[in-house]
Amino acid sequence: SQQGEEDPQALSIQEGENATMNCSYKTSINNLQWYRQNSGRGLVHLILIRSNEREKHSGRLRVTLDTSKKSSSLLITASRAADTASYFCATDTTRDDMRFGAGTRLTVKP
Amino acid sequence: EAQVTQNPRYLITVTGKKLTVTCSQNMNHEYMSWYRQDPGLGLRQIYYSMNVEVTDKGDVPEGYKVSRKEKRNFPLILESPSPNQTSLYFCASSPQYYDRAYNEQFFGPGTRLTVL
Numbered sequence: 001s002q003q004g005e006e007d008p009q010a011l012s013i014q015e016g017e018n019a020t021m022n023c024s025y026k027t028s029i030n031n032l033q034w035y036r037q038n039s040g041r042g043l044v045h046l047i048l049i050r051s052n053e054r055e056k057h058s059g060r061l062r063v064t065l066d067t068s069k070k071s072s073s074l075l076i077t078a079s080r081a082a083d084t085a086s087y088f089c090a091t092d093t094t095r096d097d098m099r100f101g102a103g104t105r106l107t108v109k110p
Numbered sequence: 111e112a113q114v115t116q117n118p119r120y121l122i123t124v125t126g127k128k129l130t131v132t133c134s135q136n137m138n139h140e141y142m143s144w145y146r147q148d149p150g151l152g153l154r155q156i157y158y159s160m161n162v163e164v165t166d167k168g169d170v171p172e173g174y175k176v177s178r179k180e181k182r183n184f185p186l187i188l189e190s191p192s193p194n195q196t197s198l199y200f201c202a203s204s205p206q207y208y209d210r211a212y213n214e215q216f217f218g219p220g221t222r223l224t225v226l
Contacts, residue, residue, distance in 0.1 A: 006152075031213075033214060033215070035215075035217075040198060040220065040222075041219065041220065042114075042200060042217035042218055042219045042220055043153075043200070043202075043215075043217045044217070045214040045215060045216070048213075048214050088152060088153065090153075090215075092213065096158070096160060096166070097155055097158055097166070097168050097169070098143060098155055098158070098168075098215065099155070099169070100145070100152045100153035100154070100155075101152050102150060102151055102152035103152050
């Protein structure tokens, strides 16, 4: 079964707009991570937020974590066409396994 | 260059013919893992390994075997492949810090397997 569920499944925006993706999960976690994947290639790590953190920033990325609601959000500000990709949240669970969601497909139109 | 390598990158085989997909990392990572990716399902973990000689089942282990005899290698074995194992497979590795604060995963380029 999937741990993370991303929402929305697909998102289409114009260059310069902000993109927000949400992730919900089911079990206890050590940390939550966001990854990016371009068209069937390997995933690239974007940002990690620990279970005792509430917000984290990295460049144009902002991640929040609400462990009481078992949810996280990824905000990409001032999006660019090069941000077009699929984005996945992954939970590092207390059982030591990793659970990924089905992903959000982001399209940024020039 | 720090990387995770997988071989082969593409493989077409027939039902029942044993195959092995190799995975190797040069970052001295303790944690290694195999995933399969299918449309609409995201990545699902097959097996993972916390260190040499330590392996555990992930979400979808049926039909797969793994071994971790050396720290750098984590091969995935399909003893008798079936068409429902047609998928895109990824190997990944990460360091395992005690507080789990920095254990981001590094992914290989993927192996596209087709079982006829």
